[in-house]
């Protein structure tokens with residue numbers, strides 16, 4: 001990558017890897033969302049769009065905030081009742097989804113539709129993040145990853161529309 005990464009971006013990227021999510025995992029989700037519209041779509045273009053999303057400061061902020069809360073819940077360090085709510089991934093909590101929306105909105109309203117869809121189907125890495133094994137907590141990360149994929153897919157859709165892929 002030619003562009004210099006900020007400290008914030010570096011940290012966001014490395015934390016995602018540490019939590020078991022690679023750029024390729026997210027690129028696979030983008031391909032899943034877009035292949036019905038673009039059957040010949042190359043995974044490299046998906047990856048490039050994920051990279052662009054990860055360069056946005058609001059995305060980096062959401063990643064760091066969400067992962068921090070997941071990790072603290074995993075280590076039992078949050079204050080009750082928040083500790084149990086996030087550890088158990090309680091359905092009525094909803095703040096994880098709200099945080100992820102700050103990512104979805106970066107590239108307009110197509111992202112919102114993609115986000116809802118991918119959150120329902122939970123393909124690939126999203127299924128893994130939703131295993132709830134009683135040890136690893138990904139209450140925030142699953143929504144963040146889905147949102148990054150949704151934003152990347154809508155960026156890709158816009159660029160196809162304008163005929164300027166890459």
Ligand SMILES: [Ca+2]
Pocket residue numbers: 089096097138139140141142143
């Ligand atoms: Ca969640």
